[in-house]
Amino acid sequence: MGVREEIGVGLIGCGRAGMIHARNLVNKVPGARMEAVADVNGQAARNAAVELGLSKWHTDYRDLLKDDRVGAVIVVAPTNLHRDIVIDSAAAGKHVFCEKPMAMNAAECEEMIGACEEAQVKLQIGFMRRFDRGFMEAKRLLDEGLIGDLVLVKSHTRGPSKPQPWMYDLKKSNGILAEVNSHDIDAVRWFAGSDYDTLHAFGGNYRNPEVRDSHPDYYDSVVMSGTMKNGVQYVIDGAAYVQYGYDSHVELVGTKGLLHVGGHKSDSVELTVPGDGTRMGFVKSWTALFEDAYLAEDIAFIRAIQEDIQPLVTGLDGMMAVKAVEAGNASIAGKGILSL
Ligand SMILES: NC(=O)c1ccc[n+]([C@@H]2O[C@H](COP(=O)([O-])OP(=O)(O)OC[C@H]3O[C@@H](n4cnc5c(N)ncnc54)[C@H](O)[C@@H]3O)[C@@H](O)[C@H]2O)c1
Structure with missing residues (x-):
C-alpha cells in the first residue's frame, strides 16, 4: 500500500x-x-x-x-x-x-x-460514544444475539455542573435534551438499529429555582420514553447540575439477558476502613470518561478522508438526533405523545 x-x-x-x-x-x-x-x-x-x-x-x-x-x-x-x-x-x-x-x-x-x-x-458528527470500547463491545454482543432480541434500551446522562447562563434560554440551547442527552438519543438509535417512532417527554426545573420566573420553560431534568420503529422500547433520562459527578449509563434488556455499559469509578482504588463503609471516586467529567473515545473518533475521521470511505457517524445520524430533540422539546411543551 x-x-x-x-x-x-x-x-x-x-x-x-x-x-x-x-x-x-x-x-x-x-x-x-x-x-x-x-x-x-x-x-x-x-x-x-x-x-x-x-x-x-x-x-x-x-x-x-x-x-x-x-x-x-x-x-x-x-x-x-x-x-x-x-x-x-x-x-x-x-x-x-x-x-x-x-x-x-x-x-x-x-x-x-x-x-x-x-x-x-466527508461529514462526520461527534457522537464519540460509538467509538468507546464499552459501547462497541456491547453493540457487538447485542448483534451476536447473546441477550436474545433487544426489548428495551435505557440510557441516562447526568452532568455535574451549573448550566451556563445561555443554556437557560431554550431558543439558544434547545435544552439539555440537546446539550446533554444528544449522546443518549444517538446511542438508543444505534443500539436499536432503528429510528424513533413514538415519543413522550417530561421536563422540570428542580435545581435552578432562581430562573423559574425568567425562564419558565427551562428544565434541568428530563425523562423521555417511547418505542422505535422496530418495536424496541426506550427510556432516556437526563439532568444538569446533579453535582455528584458525571453519570452516564446504558442498560440493554433482551429477551434472554442484560447488558450494562458505562462505569462510575474514577480510578481503580476502593478504600474500606472500619466504620466507614467503602469509598471510591466517582467520575467527575465527560472528558475523563470518554478520553479514548474522542481520540478514536478523531483517528477514524482522518482515516475516512484518507481511504475515501463513509464516516462511521454520518450527517443523517446527526439529523435524526436533532429531530428527536425537537420532538422531545415539543412534547415537554405540551404536545404530549408524538409520532416521528
Ligand atoms: N461530544 C461531546 O461530548 C461534546 C462535549 C462538549 C461540547 N460539545 C459541543 O461542542 C460545541 C462547543 O462546546 P464547548 O463546550 O467546547 O463550548 P466552549 O464555549 O468551551 O467553546 C466554544 C468556543 O467557540 C468559540 N466561538 C464562538 N463563536 C465562534 C465563531 N464564530 N468562530 C469560531 N469560534 C467561535 C468561543 O469563543 C469558544 O472559545 C457545542 O456544540 C457543544 O455541544 C460536545
Whole structure:
C-alpha cells in the first residue's frame, strides 16, 4: 500500500471540546497535521496556537478556510453556528468533523448534508460514544444475539455542573435534551438499529429555582420514553447540575439477558476502613470518561478522508438526533405523545 496523504487540519472553536480534538490531532492521530486555529475570542485562538505550536491563528474562521494547507476542519463552535460554518467549510472544499448537536433544527441539518454532498467532502458528527470500547463491545454482543432480541434500551446522562447562563434560554440551547442527552438519543438509535417512532417527554426545573420566573420553560431534568420503529422500547433520562459527578449509563434488556455499559469509578482504588463503609471516586467529567473515545473518533475521521470511505457517524445520524430533540422539546411543551 502506498504512503497515505497527510491531512492538514484546522480547528474552529478553541473551547473545552475543541481543545480535546486539537490535542489529539496535534500528535496522536496518524496522518493528521494541525495547521491552523480560529476563534472569535482572540485570546482563546492565540492560547490554542501557542499550545499547539502554531505560528498563526485567526479570529474569523473564513480566513482559516482560505488556507490551502487545511484539508479538513473540526467545527466546535457553539451549536447555533454549526450550520453556517459547516456550509462555508464545504464550499471551501474542506472535509468536516462537526460536534454534536449537529445544528439547531432538522432543516439546518439537511442544508449541511446537502452542502457536503455537493462539495463531495466527508461529514462526520461527534457522537464519540460509538467509538468507546464499552459501547462497541456491547453493540457487538447485542448483534451476536447473546441477550436474545433487544426489548428495551435505557440510557441516562447526568452532568455535574451549573448550566451556563445561555443554556437557560431554550431558543439558544434547545435544552439539555440537546446539550446533554444528544449522546443518549444517538446511542438508543444505534443500539436499536432503528429510528424513533413514538415519543413522550417530561421536563422540570428542580435545581435552578432562581430562573423559574425568567425562564419558565427551562428544565434541568428530563425523562423521555417511547418505542422505535422496530418495536424496541426506550427510556432516556437526563439532568444538569446533579453535582455528584458525571453519570452516564446504558442498560440493554433482551429477551434472554442484560447488558450494562458505562462505569462510575474514577480510578481503580476502593478504600474500606472500619466504620466507614467503602469509598471510591466517582467520575467527575465527560472528558475523563470518554478520553479514548474522542481520540478514536478523531483517528477514524482522518482515516475516512484518507481511504475515501463513509464516516462511521454520518450527517443523517446527526439529523435524526436533532429531530428527536425537537420532538422531545415539543412534547415537554405540551404536545404530549408524538409520532416521528
Ligand atoms: N461530544 C461531546 O461530548 C461534546 C462535549 C462538549 C461540547 N460539545 C459541543 O461542542 C460545541 C462547543 O462546546 P464547548 O463546550 O467546547 O463550548 P466552549 O464555549 O468551551 O467553546 C466554544 C468556543 O467557540 C468559540 N466561538 C464562538 N463563536 C465562534 C465563531 N464564530 N468562530 C469560531 N469560534 C467561535 C468561543 O469563543 C469558544 O472559545 C457545542 O456544540 C457543544 O455541544 C460536545
